[in-house]
Amino acid sequence: MADEYFLLVCDDVPNDVVLVEPGPRVLDVAQAVRRLTGLSLWHSKVRVTRGPAVILDGVPQEVAEAAAAELRAAGAQAEVREQPERGCFGV
Template identity: 45%
Template sequence: MLCQLVLTDPGRRPVDIVKLIHRRTGLSLWHCKSLISELPTSILENVPEEVATAMVAEFREAGASAHTEANP
């Protein structure tokens, strides 16, 4: 099943979350920063459930709040 990763709160260290998004998606730092300014936001779409779940754990470990949602 394909899912999306939704970020709901960058936590206390938003700069670390911007860097994490940049490393995992390859998006520019500017684009990553703009993503976390409008929450909730979808970080990844159409990825396997295992990938999305692993990334949610990584975001939570970095102090952010995130979850997966099934693609419509």
């Protein structure tokens, strides 16, 4: 029983959304980053132009895939990366 609980708690591996290249439509990508992160437009543009940059850190797989799809729709090259395993509780 304890093994089943452990698997349920630790089953979801956190993911990062990484902006690899903003592409030619930097302002559109900055607006997408603004919607995803809640940053100001100026801070979003700075983050986009200083790529590659982690846009979202430690989010579930579904959220990461949706965010990467939104960035790609804006014209950027974005990818989802699994965070390295450090154990269930970050140890």
